[in-house]
Amino acid sequence: MSLTVRFLGTSASRPTVERNVTSLAVVREGETLLFDCGEGTQRQMMRFGTSFALADIFFTHMHADHMLGVIGLLRTLALQGRTEVMHLWAPPASEPLLRQAIALGTDREKFPVEITEFVPDTPIQRKGYSILPFTVDHKQKAAVGFALIEDTRLGRFNPDLARKLGIPEGPAWGNLHRGLPVILDDGRAVEAADLVGPSRAGRRIVFSGDTRPCAATIAAAEGADLLMHEATFADEEGPRAIETGHSTAREAADVAAKAGVRKLALTHLSARYSLNASELLDEAREIFDNCVVARDGMEIDVPFPEE
Ligand SMILES: [Zn+2]
Ligand SMILES: [Zn+2]
Numbered sequence: 001m002s003l004t005v006r007f008l009g010t011s012a013s014r015p016t017v018e019r020n021v022t023s024l025a026v027v028r029e030g031e032t033l034l035f036d037c038g039e040g041t042q043r044q045m046m047r048f049g050t051s052f053a054l055a056d057i058f059f060t061h062m063h064a065d066h067m068l069g070v071i072g073l074l075r076t077l078a079l080q081g082r083t084e085v086m087h088l089w090a091p092p093a094s095e096p097l098l099r100q101a102i103a104l105g106t107d108r109e110k111f112p113v114e115i116t117e118f119v120p121d122t123p124i125q126r127k128g129y130s131i132l133p134f135t136v137d138h139k140q141k142a143a144v145g146f147a148l149i150e151d152t153r154l155g156r157f158n159p160d161l162a163r164k165l166g167i168p169e170g171p172a173w174g175n176l177h178r179g180l181p182v183i184l185d186d187g188r189a190v191e192a193a194d195l196v197g198p199s200r201a202g203r204r205i206v207f208s209g210d211t212r213p214c215a216a217t218i219a220a221a222e223g224a225d226l227l228m229h230e231a232t233f234a235d236e237e238g239p240r241a242i243e244t245g246h247s248t249a250r251e252a253a254d255v256a257a258k259a260g261v262r263k264l265a266l267t268h269l270s271a272r273y274s275l276n277a278s279e280l281l282d283e284a285r286e287i288f289d290n291c292v293v294a295r296d297g298m299e300i301d302v303p304f305p306e307e
Contacts, residue, residue: 003028003302007294008044010267012232018275021065025050041069048297058089060209061143078110085112091142134220136211139245145209147220150202158195213251221259225302230268234279249280253287267294
């Protein structure tokens, strides 16, 4: 079961030559989900081979650098003859703005666009995972981050033991794996617990959106496999981070450490920093070592912990 993230834009507020504004593609077992869609995202998708056959775009908030790109992307999809519905998931009270934006410069939509205002802190159940929008601390009231939380997996089935016990391969194995007891032809009863280990947690990845460091992110990211946290500024701009509702790299690292995540990626960097952003990385690593500075096009694979 594959799970990868691809950074399509890693710059805060405005694009630079090297970094576009925010967008993140998550590809899970062939399904593509987009999180935020800053201006120029469609071209980043082409550059980095992100599928246009996606059906869901999730928005952290309605600041222009996170949503303007949806206008051009939907237009291109229409030109390509798309007929399938596109779902836009947005914070409370953002439907009118989004509806207006996507109608700009066109007479009618060529394919259905459904806009759903999600309820923060209420999971959106999907097949095999859920998306949890959690309220963060930004200048915009309705700003959220997102956690993608996979469903708990079945425990490990022990085929060798099953053969040894004379349980015929087939439906009986499947039933046992799903936790059901099985009666064999000779009358013996076999309990699932004899052959199946404890259920295992799925993976969890978290995207902070724009935010000050906050308890909600720490809670959502507890034990996460990957935290993608905004790190707009270095220490020297600490007061500016407070003023603008953003985080420093060190603050992002502190969130990662408190949440006990496996890996941290810093994104949403101010245009003042170089592509390496070594000062951001150095400051973050003083607090949390397994940390990278995201770049446009960077892909991070998220394996199961035991892999
Ligand atoms: Zn932003
Ligand atoms: Zn913002």
